[in-house]
Amino acid sequence: MAGPANTATANIQAVDARHHWHPFSDMAALNAAGSRVIVGAEGVSLTDSEGHQILDGMSGLWNVAVGYGRREIVDAVAEALTTLSYTNTFFQCTHPLAATYAQAIAELLPAHLNRVFFTSSGSEANDTAFRAARTYWDLKGRPGKKRFIARRNGYHGSTVLGASLGGMAPMHAQSGLPIEGISHIDQPYWFGDGRHLGMTPDEYGIFAADRLAAEIDRLGADTVAAFIGEPIQGAGGVVIPPDTYWPRIAEICRSRDILLIADEVICGFGRTGAMWGFETFGFSPDIVTMAKAMTSGYVPCGGVAFSDDVAATLEEGGEFFHGYTASGHPAACAAGLANLAIFARERLVERVADDIGPYLAKRWASLGDHPIVGEARMRGLIGALELVRDKAALARFPGAAGAGTRCRDLAVANGLVMRAVGDTMVIAPPLVISHAAADRLVARARATLDALAAELLPA
Ligand code: PXG
Numbered sequence: 001m002a003g004p005a006n007t008a009t010a011n012i013q014a015v016d017a018r019h020h021w022h023p024f025s026d027m028a029a030l031n032a033a034g035s036r037v038i039v040g041a042e043g044v045s046l047t048d049s050e051g052h053q054i055l056d057g058m059s060g061l062w063n064v065a066v067g068y069g070r071r072e073i074v075d076a077v078a079e080a081l082t083t084l085s086y087t088n089t090f091f092q093c094t095h096p097l098a099a100t101y102a103q104a105i106a107e108l109l110p111a112h113l114n115r116v117f118f119t120s121s122g123s124e125a126n127d128t129a130f131r132a133a134r135t136y137w138d139l140k141g142r143p144g145k146k147r148f149i150a151r152r153n154g155y156h157g158s159t160v161l162g163a164s165l166g167g168m169a170p171m172h173a174q175s176g177l178p179i180e181g182i183s184h185i186d187q188p189y190w191f192g193d194g195r196h197l198g199m200t201p202d203e204y205g206i207f208a209a210d211r212l213a214a215e216i217d218r219l220g221a222d223t224v225a226a227f228i229g230e231p232i233q234g235a236g237g238v239v240i241p242p243d244t245y246w247p248r249i250a251e252i253c254r255s256r257d258i259l260l261i262a263d264e265v266i267c268g269f270g271r272t273g274a275m276w277g278f279e280t281f282g283f284s285p286d287i288v289t290m291a292k293a294m295t296s297g298y299v300p301c302g303g304v305a306f307s308d309d310v311a312a313t314l315e316e317g318g319e320f321f322h323g324y325t326a327s328g329h330p331a332a333c334a335a336g337l338a339n340l341a342i343f344a345r346e347r348l349v350e351r352v353a354d355d356i357g358p359y360l361a362k363r364w365a366s367l368g369d370h371p372i373v374g375e376a377r378m379r380g381l382i383g384a385l386e387l388v389r390d391k392a393a394l395a396r397f398p399g400a401a402g403a404g405t406r407c408r409d410l411a412v413a414n415g416l417v418m419r420a421v422g423d424t425m426v427i428a429p430p431l432v433i434s435h436a437a438a439d440r441l442v443a444r445a446r447a448t449l450d451a452l453a454a455e456l457l458p459a
Contacts, residue, residue: 004034009049012037023158036412041068044430044437046417056417057427057441062234062266063292066342067432073298073338080334089118089328098328101336105290105303108275108340113288115311118328119302122265122291123157126228128304129287130161131322133226133259136310139317145225149215149258152184153236154229156263165228167236183219185211187233188241191375191386195394205242213252226259226287231277234266234428237421238384240377246281259310261287265302266382269293270349270431273357273380280379286310293431296339301332348431352380359435363442364427370449372403372457381431385445387423389456396423401456410451416444 004010017031037049044067046054059065066073080097087095102116117132119125130148137145150156152167163171164178167187172178186193186208194204216224231246233239253260262285267277271293274280278288287310291302306314314320326332343349351357361378367385368376374388387407389397397403404420411418411425419426429441 005050009037012049043067043069044433052415054412054415054417055437055441055444057429058417058419059428059430060297062428063297065269065293065348065431066296066339067430070342072342073296073335076334076338077299077331080330084330086330088325090323095330097330097333097337101333104337104340105305109288109305110284112307113305114308115306117304118332119304119324120300120326120332121157121302122289123159123162124324125265125289125291125302125304126156126165126263127159127161128322129261129289132304132306132310132314132320133261133287135317135320136259136313137225139313144222146181147219147224148182149212149224149227150182150184151187151229153187154233155235156228183215185215187236187239188245189239190242201242202244205244206248208241209245209248209252212249216252216256216258221256221258224258226261227253228261228263230263231267231281232272232379232382234382235421237424238382238426240379241281243281246283250283259286261285261289263289265289265291270343270352271380271382271428273353275349294339295332295335299332299335301336346432352431356433356435356438357381360438363438367442367445367449370446372449372453382428383426385425387425397456403452403456406455407448407452411444411448414444414448416441416448418445
């Protein structure tokens with residue numbers, strides 16, 4: 001970014017550079033450039049310390065579903081902390097907000113999912129699901145069923161287990177992951193994979209799902225505990241599978257006695273136009289992990305829902321030796337309940353399905369005619385653009401051009417947060433985004449594409 005215009009910005013940047021280690025950042029490069037200092041946010045916009053207003057096309061980090069500055073969540077959290085700043089939920093104790101919030105989530109889930117375990121993050125939720133699934137099979141008298149299958153470019157968190165379940169090669173390379181007992185199959189990526197194979201999207205969905213059957217059969221179903229997947233891969237580049245994919249995956253898991261875990265950390269709470277991504281894609285999981293939009297990011301919170309079968313089996317085992325100090329924290333439960341009250345009152349999930357989702361999807365699709373866009377896709381309010389150098393051949397820019405990161409930086413300069421995953425640009429705006437703001441989002445995305453084309457295409 002350009003140098004700061006005011007000394008307050010420069011001072012924060014200097015302190016930040018000396019002491020603050022950022023997630024997923026090249027720290028030397030970041031410190032040399034100086035972090036952008038965000039000082040406030042309201043609705044769907046961020047304000048930086050230089051006074052720029054930036055439309056947040058990413059809902060923070062896929063989480064701020066109800067938008068920024070919602071007083072009723074702040075007030076609910078303040079009231080909860082005033083009444084009961086903390087109590088643990090370990091030693092024969094509960095509190096009203098934890099019980100009520102677990103019930104509220106269970107009511108949003110299908111009939112067979114009734115028990116909710118609380119965590120503070122998606123990584124912790126997936127860790128919980130992993131330990132529960134392995135314990136489940138032990139208690140079923142099948143202790144050989146320990147392996148997990150996940151997908152390349154999936155994202156399931158940044159802890160040792162989350163990064164292991166995830167299929168991010170650079171994360172694996174950095175610390176000797178994945179841990180033993182986890183394997184990865186290819187993602188159902190039409191633009192990057194399927195379109196080269198001479199199939200229709202529906203045929204490709206079956207083909208891609210059958211990679212799971214092949215992997216289970218290779219390993220032996222007696223060794224496999226579970227398959228985990230995001231209904232739409234988010235951090236992997238908003239990979240929207242063909243409609244045939246998930247029902248086939250579910251059938252493969254059922255016929256081979258494999259637990260099916262839906263990682264709803266991004267898709268859950270309305271993102272895809274239904275409350276849960278598994279509803280959008282027509283399947284029924286045994287375990288659901290969630291976080292992010294649970295509390296719209298106001299307070300950290302995550303959770304895991306167990307099917308009645310999983311819960312009953314775990315109960316038979318007596319104590320499940322698992323829990324976090326912050327499981328069911330009053331502030332998180334209060335934020336979650338207030339967040340859900342906004343969802344209900346503003347009919348946010350219906351709004352994504354019937355109103356703003358189709359509205360933005362149509363305008364987003366119009367970017368597909370841009371000379372450097374190879375595909376524009378969206379489901380609910382989660383979408384992507386594939387950047388290409390040659391539109392006719394759908395050929396990518398050379399890696400050294402850094403098209404994705406350049407595009408991200410140009411977007412911010414144009415007042416829009418868009419995230420780059422390689423040369424795939426992704427957006428997931430707040431579910432409350434207005435029609436006018438959606439128009440601005442698309443206009444700024446187009447201006448950004450024009451600027452990028454001017455930089456990268458021969459004149
Ligand atoms: N599952 C999914 C599907 C996620 O997207 C996690 C689990 C882990 O959640 P926590 O709360 O432990 O971070 C995530 C998180 C990105 C990005 O750049 C995405 C996430 C986290 C950080 C960066 O897109 N998703």
